[in-house]
Amino acid sequence: MSVKDVIKNSFLSSDSFTKTDVEQIFVSLLAALLLGLFIYLVYRVFYAGVIYSKSFAVTIVGMTVLTCMVTLAISTNVVISLGMVGALSIVRFRTAIKDPLDLLYLFWAITAGITAGAGMYFLAICSSIIMLVVIIIFYSRTSGQSIYVAVVHYTGDDTGDKILQELGKLKYCIKSKTLRAQETEMAIEISVKDKNLFFEEKIRNLENVKDITLIQYNGEYHGW
Structure with missing residues (x-):
């Protein structure tokens, strides 16, 4: 069969589904839903931003399905695939992604949906497990540590050195x-382990220190 015949048959094929097709669609959508819920749980457990976005978490599940x-639609008919390409090419998303890690979850959801739609369930499961292991490894490196920005108002030239001495190690x-x-x-x-803020009281009791303000910072930062 030539390429011309394949394209012709695809254009002329009916939209009716056999029992096998319906079962395959059901299994693929169910697998996509389970993968989306798995990604949702990973995002919820390992989220380390400032404000947890429930709408974004639900979007991950919907994006996967x-x-x-x-993927199921464009794999059955050339006409539908061309229509999907044309329709999706004019879509523009204006929502800004504040945390770069959110892009990872979005791309993970999209690729999981594609592999589930293509019937590559083993690939989808293996890649999801690998992603979970990677997130756990990098999350464990920063767990237990918190970053604070201390804003101190003081007078005297020597007070600044005394403040730094109180920070210890x-x-x-x-x-x-x-x-x-x-x-x-x-x-x-300041990088603090287990939220131990012992230095706050010491700095506040220093002579010539007027006040100290601590601001917790949960965003991306570079180590020393």
Whole structure:
């Protein structure tokens, strides 16, 4: 059979489904739903951002199922596949992705839906397990550590050195230092284990220290 005959048969094929086709569609959509729920649970457990977005988590499940549906549709008929390409090419998404890791979950959901729609269940399961292991490994490296930005207002030239001495062996980095008439504002990024904020009381009790403000930072940061 030539390529021309294959294309002709695809254009002329009916839209009716056999019992085998219906069973295959049901299994593929069910597999996509289970994979989407698995990705949803991973995102919910390992989310480390500032504000958890439930709508984004639900989007992951819907994205997996819809991608599977599109894959099933375009694999059955050339006309549908060309129509899907034309329709999806004009779609523009305006929602900004704030956390780069969210792109990983979106792409994971899309690829899981494609593999489920193509019937490659073993590939989808293996890749999902590998992704889970990767996330666990990198998450364990940062678990137990919190990043705080301490904003301290003080007077006196020697007070700044005393503040840094009170941090002891904690990892810190001076982010900014603003000098005013008689007052200095210093912002320090501090890495804290198990949220142990013992240094806060010590710095506050120092002479010439007016106040200290701690701001927890859960975003992306670079180590020292």
